[in-house]
Amino acid sequence: MLNNSHYIDKLRSSGLRPTKQRIKICEILFNTEKTFHFTINDLVKKISKATNDKISLATVYNTVHAFKKKGYLKEIPINSDQSYFDTNTSHHHHFYDENQKDLMDIDDADVEPVKINTRIPGKKIKSVEVLVKVEDA
Amino acid sequence: MLNNSHYIDKLRSSGLRPTKQRIKICEILFNTEKTFHFTINDLVKKISKATNDKISLATVYNTVHAFKKKGYLKEIPINSDQSYFDTNTSHHHHFYDENQKDLMDIDDADVEPVKINTRIPGKKIKSVEVLVKVEDA
DNA sequence: ATTCTACATTATAATAGTTCTAAACTGTTG
């Protein structure tokens, strides 16, 4: 995980050229023990802290969308004026603290499987996501 | 329900002055058998079909926010480029068709109660919402 | 190694939903 060659392989095998911008963003997103949630703005800040070579905003958007398309990131549906992304791509649900605007994983073991006993003809289920909004008690 | 005096009372008792703009919007939102989902743009179109006196966009936004704050509307969390509102303020979950960008209620009888077996200290649960994304089968 | 080309980055403009501003208007109260 500490070696860039891992990301280079991963990118190449996804059909994405391993540019230095993409490798840097991989390091920031995936070179951590814990997964995390972020907005584009969060990521831009992390990048500027992590490097002197700046990456253009357009590239940050392009890269996040490319990674999402490849399944390396998930987008979390919260009602907000900006998109939230998640480096945790496994199946799980979320708490959203509207006071602190903080998004937190709920361990999947702590949620009973959600059963939907109806279907829409001609449509298949793509995802089932639970959002638990919390506020100060 | 066909009488405006009902809305006038409702608005007054909520501390909102019953202006003709608000009454018209009440008629459009609440004078129906079925509840429905809408975006601001949808509502603007409904208004211009329903009346010759135009209502400014700012007033539409102001009114929807005021009604949401009073609990007469819910905002549905979807990652989209626009906000979705719901005249159905009872507890229920949603299908979202990403192809047609169509939001549909799931009858609450068709969803097993969602059990969250963990809490965040100092926080209380405000809502639990399930979003089922569907796509063409 | 040089050349080629499709892919990628970039600055910047454009877009679109939403919020803000401040002036004019109106419902309610005394």
Add this chain to the structure above:
DNA sequence: CAACAGTTTAGAACTATTATAATGTAGAAT
């Protein structure tokens, strides 16, 4: 009625996101 707070409004401002189009580059072909 007069007074005032609440409301509406046109338009500007704001902000997240996407599009544009010129420049740069990775990887492959020669």
